[in-house]
Structure formats: structure tokens, C-alpha cells
Amino acid sequence: MPRQARLDKPGTLHHVIIRGIEKGDIVKDDVDRGDFIDRLGEIVADTDMRIYAWAIMTNHAHFFLRSGSFGLSRFMRRLLTGYAVSFNLRHKRYGHLFQNRYKSIVCEEDAYFNQLVRYIHLNPLRAGIVKDMAGLDRYPWCGHGVLMGRVKQAWQDRAYVLNLFGNNTKEAGKAYREFVRKGIEEGKRPDLVGGGLVRSMGGWSNVIAMRRHGDKEVADARILGSGEFVDRVIKEADAKIKYQFSEKEREKEIEKTMQAMCRHAGISVQEIRSGSRRRPVSMLRAEIGKRLFKEYGLPMADIARRTGITTSAVSKMLNPISVG
Numbered sequence: 302m303p304r305q306a307r308l309d310k311p312g313t314l315h316h317v318i319i320r321g322i323e324k325g326d327i328v329k330d331d332v333d334r335g336d337f338i339d340r341l342g343e344i345v346a347d348t349d350m351r352i353y354a355w356a357i358m359t360n361h362a363h364f365f366l367r368s369g370s371f372g373l374s375r376f377m378r379r380l381l382t383g384y385a386v387s388f389n390l391r392h393k394r395y396g397h398l399f400q401n402r403y404k405s406i407v408c409e410e411d412a413y414f415n416q417l418v419r420y421i422h423l424n425p426l427r428a429g430i431v432k433d434m435a436g437l438d439r440y441p442w443c444g445h446g447v448l449m450g451r452v453k454q455a456w457q458d459r460a461y462v463l464n465l466f467g468n469n470t471k472e473a474g475k476a477y478r479e480f481v482r483k484g485i486e487e488g489k490r491p492d493l494v495g496g497g498l499v500r501s502m503g504g505w506s507n508v509i510a511m512r513r514h515g516d517k518e519v520a521d522a523r524i525l526g527s528g529e530f531v532d533r534v535i536k537e538a539d540a541k542i543k544y545q546f547s548e549k550e551r552e553k554e555i556e557k558t559m560q561a562m563c564r565h566a567g568i569s570v571q572e573i574r575s576g577s578r579r580r581p582v583s584m585l586r587a588e589i590g591k592r593l594f595k596e597y598g599l600p601m602a603d604i605a606r607r608t609g610i611t612t613s614a615v616s617k618m619l620n621p622i623s624v625g
């Protein structure tokens with residue numbers, strides 16, 4: 302069955318779930334966790350993405366975010382590719398780190414915003430990483446501590462979430478914490494991990510009742526929301542497809558970018574691709590590689606092909622760190 306396209310436009314809420322390949326670890330220790338979060342913060346600062354909730358687990362991670370003009374796909378590609386290269390270098394491993402495709406679920410804000418913030422932030426407690434709410438309040442690898450004011454992460458949109466719970470930070474923090482505490486007894490909440498008819502209708506009992514009455518509801522596995530919301534998102538996505546750049550047009554934009562950078566530096570594109578090790582050429586090649594990675598989200602193999610060097614050289618160029 303072919304994969305369905307991502308649903309995204311500026312302002313769209315996404316619950317994003319990433320998993321390690323074959324259920325493997327995506328972090329080994331706090332150095333890895335810090336690297337992941339530092340990269341996330343850097344990309345958020347460079348873009349107009351808004352992060353409301355997050356949790357870094359051992360073999361997976363959750364993010365609840367609002368997409369901006371930069372686009373979810375480019376954002377995630379830049380984050381995951383850069384981190385995977387760093388992780389592999391540090392742990393002297395090779396190959397893929399993440400499952401080939403992260404999961405992104407478009408979410409209806411009014412019905413699910415608070416529920417998803419709570420669900421994501423309870424992950425460390427449900428997994429037994431922390432023992433109780435007091436431990437969760439101080440846990441540094443989850444957005445709950447940021448909302449409680451115990452952990453500092455300037456890139457997390459703390460104000461937006463707390464404003465939903467009260468008019469001042471202190472009272473809002475108390476109300477939010479109580480809301481999270483009450484969610485402990487609800488367990489894993491599989492209804493919040495994906496879209497579709499059962500989730501849109503609030504469970505199988507409602508689906509059965511709907512069918513008994515002969516009612517119909519629009520559903521889509523990529524969307525968490527009511528049938529009306531699902532229908533609107535799909536129609537907007539269909540309309541957007543008509544105006545997207547074709548692959549041919551995207552290729553022209555990439556080529557124009559490379560030519561403009563080469564013209565400005567007085568170096569030909571041919572020399573960049575020739576593998577020349579002249580210092581000015583190497584420096585420009587690195588600038589081009591980083592720009593193609595950041596702005597177009599090109600994989601390292603593609604950057605290597607366009608710049609006349611090996612994939613491992615691109616890896617070192619994008620992540621100039623030493624391995625001890």
C-alpha cells in the first residue's frame with residue numbers, strides 16, 4: 302500500500318512520534334539527550350516552529366508542535382539527520398538510527414490540545430523513569446518541567462500552554478499540574494496516538510451507535526479530530542497540492558542557489574564538483590553543503606553528489622566534532 306502524503310501548512314498542529322530503527326535506542330545517555338535538545342532548540346530558533354510539549358525517551362520521542370512556513374518535513378529532516386550523524390560518530394556506529402518515517406498526526410486544537418500536552422508529558426512517569434509527580438516536575442528531558450518553571454528551555458512555548466490554564470503564571474502552573482496529575486489514572490490513552498474513525502468518534506461504542514443510526518463520518522489515519530475537521534484538512538491539502546513546486550522546479554531552485562553562491566565567491570560550479578582541495582573551494586563547498594542541508598533538507602548522499610565529495614566527508618562537514 303503506498304504511503305500517504307504528509308498533511309501540513311503553516312499553523313497546523315502535529316503530534317510527532319519518532320522511533321529508533323528495530324526498536325533500538327535513540328539516546329544512550331544524558332550527553333545524547335543534551336545534543337538532541339540543543340539541536341532542536343537551534344532549529345526552532347532558526348525557524349517559526351512552536352513547540353508546546355515534548356518528551357525524550359530511550360527508544361522514541363514525542364513532540365507536540367505547530368508548523369510554520371519552514372514546513373514540518375524540512376524541520377524534522379534537519380533535526381533527525383544532524384542528530385543521527387552526531388550519534389553515529391560519537392558511538393562509532395553505522396547505518397540508520399531512526400525508523401524510515403516518523404509519525405505525524407494532525408490534531409484538532411479545541412478538542413485535543415490540553416489532552417496531548419498531558420499525554421506527552423506523562424510519558425516518563427508511565428515508563429517508570431520518574432517515580433511520581435515531584436520527580437516529573439524536575440525531570441530535564443521532558444517539557445513538563447519547563448511548564449513548571451523547574452527546567453529552562455527558551456525555545457519551548459511555555460506561555461501559550463499556561464495561558465490555557467489561568468491568567469497568571471503561578472495559578473496557571475497549579476491548575477496545569479493538577480490536570481496532569483488527574484491524567485495518571487487514564488493510562489496510555491491509545492486513542493491519542495493516531496487518527497481515524499474510532500478516535501474521531503471517541504471510542505468504539507460511539508462508532509457502533511453511529512452505524513446503528515446509519516450516520517457517516519469522515520476519517521483519516523493521519524488526523525486526530527472530528528469528521529468535520531478531517532474533511533476540512535483533507536480538502537485544504539488537496540487544494541495545496543495543485544500549487545506545490547514540482548520536483549523539476551525544486552531542482553532548478555537548488556541549482557540556482559549553487560550558481561549564485563559560486564558567482565559571489567568567484568568559483569565555478571564545475572570546480573566545486575571536481576573534488577578540488579583548494580582552501581577557497583573547500584570553504585565554499587562547506588557553505589553550499591550546509592545551505593542545501595538547512596534550506597532544502599537534502600540527504601547527505603545527495604549533497605555529496607552535488608559537491609563532488611564523499612558522503613562521509615559531508616557528514617564531517619555538517620558535524621565538525623571530534624570522536625573520543
